[in-house]
Amino acid sequence: MEDSFKRPAFTPENITVLAADEIFVFGSNLGGNHGGGAALVAWKKFGAIYGQGVGLQGQSYGIPTMHGGVEAIAPYVDEF
Numbered sequence: 001m002e003d004s005f006k007r008p009a010f011t012p013e014n015i016t017v018l019a020a021d022e023i024f025v026f027g028s029n030l031g032g033n034h035g036g037g038a039a040l041v042a043w044k045k046f047g048a049i050y051g052q053g054v055g056l057q058g059q060s061y062g063i064p065t066m067h068g069g070v071e072a073i074a075p076y077v078d079e080f
Contacts, residue, residue: 018046018059025080027065028053055079 026038032053034043042048047058
């Protein structure tokens with residue numbers, strides 16, 4: 001069965017601005033080393049705190065995704 005909805009392989013534009021009621025949710029590591037990808041964007045643009053890997057940080061929210069599979073990530077997703 002073929003999916004009739006074609007999704008782009010990536011987001012066509014980078015998110016650079018958020019409305020006051022929006023939060024940038026990003027994948028992080030537990031140490032909060034926001035050195036690349038969406039974590040780096042969150043740190044540079046949306047108030048993520050370097051050294052904090054979990055939770056609300058400025059206008060962003062970190063969910064640690066680098067330390068395990070779905071079972072390890074689930075509690076953080078549930079908390080969000």
